[in-house]
Amino acid sequence: MQMKKIIKARDVMHTDHLELDGLATVAEALEAMKAADASVVIVRKRHQHDAYGILLLSDIAKKVLAKDRPSKRVNVYEIMSKPVISLDPDMDVRHCARMFDRFGLSSVPVIENGKVMGIVTYNELVFKGLCELID
Numbered sequence: 001m002q003m004k005k006i007i008k009a010r011d012v013m014h015t016d017h018l019e020l021d022g023l024a025t026v027a028e029a030l031e032a033m034k035a036a037d038a039s040v041v042i043v044r045k046r047h048q049h050d051a052y053g054i055l056l057l058s059d060i061a062k063k064v065l066a067k068d069r070p071s072k073r074v075n076v077y078e079i080m081s082k083p084v085i086s087l088d089p090d091m092d093v094r095h096c097a098r099m100f101d102r103f104g105l106s107s108v109p110v111i112e113n114g115k116v117m118g119i120v121t122y123n124e125l126v127f128k129g130l131c132e133l134i135d
Helices: 026-036 057-065 093-103 122-134
Strands: 018-020 040-043 053-056 107-112 115-121
Touching: 018 026, 026 040, 026 057, 040 115, 053 057, 053 107, 093 107, 093 122, 115 122
Parallel strands: 018 040
Antiparallel strands: 040 053, 107 115
16 A cells, blocks of 8 residues: 655745734735735734734725725734644645635744744645645
C-alpha cells in the first residue's frame, strides 16, 4: 500500500507577516502594508486572554473605501475580523484547502503555542502545496 505524501501548513506558510495593534488607524495600516508588500495584517492580542484578529485589503475596500469613511479616523479594530480562524502547523494542506472553501477564507494565520508562526493563502496552498504533491 502506497502512503500519500503529506505536506503540512508549516511547509507552505510564509513567515514574513505583518502584525499591528488594533488601535492603529487604517491609514497607518495601509502605509505599513505598502512598505511590507502585504495584503493581510495580523492584529495583535491586547492581553493574554484575548484573541488574534485579521485585517484584509477586502475589509478596507468594503468597510472604509466603499462607505467613504476617512482612513485616518477609522481604527483597525473597527473593521477587522476577530477571533481569527487559524491553522495548526501540522495540518495537511488538503484539509487547509477544505477549510478555506468551507469558511470562505483567503488568508489564514498558522498559530502554534499561542504565537503566529506564519500565514497561508491560496498562493501557498496551490503553488507550494499542490506543486510538491505533484512532484
